[in-house]
Amino acid sequence: MPKGVFIDKRRKKKPYGVRIGRPKEYFATVAEAVAALEAYRAGKLKKRETDRAALAVKRARNLAIYGRNSATEREVALALVARWEATIPGRTALVLNDGTKADVLLRLSEEDAWLPVQLKTTGGAKKGEPNTWYFHNVTGYSGMCVVCWRCDVGDAWVYNGNALNERGKLDLSVTPLRKNCELALARGLNLAALVQWLSEQAQAHLCRWTTVTEHAARHDFASAAQALEMRGIDAFKASFPKHRYAFPEGQNTQVDLLKDATTRQQFKTARAASNGVAGFMCNLYTYAGRDEAGKELKDPYPAGAFDELVAVAWVEGKAYFWIIPAAKLEANGYLRSESQPGKTSLHLHASQIGVQPNPHARKEVDPWTRMYFHSAA
Known part of the structure; x- marks a missing residue:
């Protein structure tokens, strides 16, 4: 049939x-x-x-005006890292993984001591106000340097994260010579000047900005869900240590980890199915903006977005994994393509953990995911 x-x-x-x-x-x-x-x-x-x-x-207009283009932010981050390393010999810099509070780390000494930098970008001036630039979500960066970059002009305002928190407003609109502009520690810095300013002023402002280790920065998330996902990534790497792992350079690329430089992995946290239903569930969608009414839109992952799905379930403090090839997900109708709509969630089964299917149920469960299950190391 x-x-x-x-x-x-x-x-x-x-x-x-x-x-x-x-x-x-x-x-x-x-x-x-x-x-x-x-x-x-x-x-x-x-x-x-x-x-x-x-x-x-509508989405293209919002990206251009409000600077929500993550790819642009990542381009600025990569440019900052490259200029820092070219300008200051022996002082490395790096772009962090998705979801961390800081976007960039700048090394200040031979020790594992880094200056965390949060980047905010905007593509152009605010609609109807050609001399005002708008930056979103500028709070929550205590002890951190916040760089607000104008992509159209190619320069930055630099703020103290503590001062932005004390200001008490989530978003920031900046007009030259006005109040929010004067709040900045530095203004109108192109990339070269920004690097020079950071290298000269970082030590002077360490009373405001706390240095961090690389490990701490990679695990400092604003979202508890993202922190749990990183915990799953760490557990996976520890359970399968023979492979080489790296974080992707792109931002919000639908890839969380690169295995052996070529296998693109997408990580999801699995949760026990509700209402006593057998197995576990994990989300399998990407956010697709909002509709005209403001409702958040979700799309199934497109075919080709990643090579392997790694679902991580935590049971009594231990991590368990399903490692499922993307080709298998596509064959079962879970990934979106021209021929199928895809699905936004995945039902996972394992004989070792969780509630088991009722063998006497009228509708038989297809536990095909069992063959991709791996016990914790």
Whole structure:
């Protein structure tokens, strides 16, 4: 029987059924049932594409005005690191992994002591106010240097994170010679001047900015969920030490870790299924902005986004893993492509942990993920 089609022997004329949305529909032949299912899936794909296309102009405008383009922020971070290392011999710098409070670390001495830098970027002046630049989410960076970079002009304002917290406002609009501009420790610094200023002033401002170790910075997250995901990455690396691991250079690339330089891994934290249902669940979606009403949009991961999914479940303080090839996820309909809509969650099973399927249940569970399960080291 083709996947997605079932048979109800009690129905004589139309025994072949498919679940299309909430209702079930029945057909006289398997071919009719398959055709209906394919038409339903094609309709879902078309609707999603239409909805996203309608929002494309709005999203592009927001990215240009408010600087939410993570790729641009990462480009500025990489440029800052390159200029720092070229300007100050023997002093390394690095771009941190996704989700950490700091974006860049600048080494200040031979010891493992780094200056954490948070980058905020904006693509251009605020709409309707050509002499004002707008930066989002500038609070929460105590003891840290916050660099607000204007991509259109190519310069920066530098702030003390503590001062931005004391200001008490989540976002920051900056107009030259006005109050928020005067709050900055330095203004109008191009990349070369920014590096020079940071190298000269960092020591003077260490009473405001706390140096950190690389390990501490890589594990300093604003989100508890991201901290738990990093804990899972650490546990995975410790459990499979024969491989070489590195963080990707890109930001928000749908890849969390590179294994042996070529295998792109996406990590997810698995949780026990609710209401006593067997197995575990993990999310399998990316955020796709917001619609006109402000509702957050979620899309299944696209095919080709990563090579392996690593789902991590924590049971009594121990980590357990499912390592699933992306090709297998795509074959089972979980990844989005031109031929299938994809799915936003994945049901995981393991015979060693968690609630087990009821062998007497009327509907049999397909525990195909069991073969990809690995016990904790």
